[in-house]
Amino acid sequence: MNLKETANRVARRFVAEEGHLCIRPLGEGLINDTFLVTVEQPSEERFVLQRINRRVFPEPGLIMENLRVLLDHVRALQAETENSRDLKFPEIRVTREGLDFWTDPEGDFWRALGFIADTCSHDNVQDAAQAEEVGYALGRFHALTSDLDPGSLHDTLPGFHVAPGYLARFDRVMARGLGFPETAELRFARDFVEARRPVFAVLEQAELPRRVIHGDPKLNNVLFDAGSGRAASLIDLDTVKPGLVHYDLGDCLRSCCNRSGEAADDASKVTFDLDICRAILRAYFAETGDFLTEIERHYLYDAVRLLPLELGLRFLTDHLEGDRYFKVAQPGQNLERALVQFRLAETVEAREKFIRKLTDERS
Structure with missing residues (x-):
């Protein structure tokens, strides 16, 4: 049975009636397998079905517990306010038995979420607007969760976005030896990391307050x-x-201010767009100005510098380990992503003075 056939059988666990289901792949995520399910009769409703990657999330049930806590908190807060606009969040769709997820006979973990209709996503930012x-979407998410106790959430990915841990893993991999010839590109990547070792520990050593974070904005x-x-959901x-x-915030800026995209054909043409950075920060600060502290603002440039370095190191390490985490279409793709x-x-470092000025501006 192929994956789509399995998805069709699992999807029926999340619908009350028998009928024809139309299932197609959704998105291009590098971790989970995602499908859009349309219940064609009688309701024509749609929902998102996902098989969670258990190599990445060994305890996927904790993801659903976190999601319940988050959605309960956000919806209670939204019900108390009268904003003219706000973010939408997907509903958890339960199985026929009333469960938040379904585990198939092979042990794979599946969950279903409501589909947010009449929306679209983009791989590249079109303009400053x-x-x-x-910036509004991420700022609003942080504002909605600013009074949610971080201790009420599980750490579903221990070590995720803890930069020194990625460096330590890289060192362990290198200590085992490459096992294949070193190319010029790989030597460049290794030297790049070595020259910036102190950068990885800056945020963790700063004793910054822990908050609820999205993790992949x-x-x-x-x-x-x-x-x-307009932004509708995160x-x-x-x-x-x-x-x-x-x-x-660093990951958001990393993603958006690289107008060439993460799969740029020519790494030498990649650059950090200051105009896009300015626009994102302006809207972000408008939502977070009431609670973001001065010490947090002080370290924002360090985050902008760190996040592409961190992701590049993760791509590089995965390349060295045989592409276990990030999906690849051909050998060497994770090394290309790292570069x-x-x-x-590099371009962030060259624009340090200007980025620091932007992070100091008030909305």
Whole structure:
């Protein structure tokens, strides 16, 4: 039975009636397998079905517990306020037995979430107006969760967005030896990391406050209203956990300010767009100004510098370990991804003075 056939059988666990289901792949995620399910009769309703990657999330049930805590908190807060606009969040769709998930006979973990209709996502920021919408989405998420106790959430990915841990893993992999000839590109990548070792520990040594973070607020996890173009939702909530907002904001800027994209054909052409950065920060600060502290703002440049370096190191380490974490279409792709991120980190470093000025501005 292929994956689509399995998805069809699992999807029926999440529908009450028998009928024809239309299932197609959704998105291009590197971790989970995601499908859009349409119940064609009688309701024509749609929902998102996902098989959670248990190599990445060994305890996927904790993801659903976190999601319940998050959604209960956010919806209670939204019910108390009268904002003219706010973020939408997907509903958890339960099985016929009333469970938040389904485990198939092979032990794979599946869950279903409501589909947020009339929205779209983008792989590249179109202009400054769209960048402001991204800044609003992340800022609003942080505002909605600013009074949610981080201790009420499980850490579903221990070590995720803890940069010194990635460096330690890289060192362990290197200590075992390469096992294959070293190319010029690999030597460059290794030297790039070695020259920036102190950068990895800056945020963790700063004693910054722990908050609730999204964990993966890259551009294509922001849904935009298909009509107005305004940010409607921030999705992919599997990585919500206690952490530093710096990792969220840094990752968002890393994703959006690289106009060439993560799969750029020529890493030398990758650059960090200051105009997009300015637009995102302006909208982000408008939502977070009431609670973001001065010490947190002080370290924002360090986050912008660190996140492409961190992701590049993760790609590099996965390449050395045989591409176990990030899906690849061909050998060497994770090394190519690493080089793109390292080039982006270089351009951030070259713009340090300007980025620090932007992070000091008040909305």
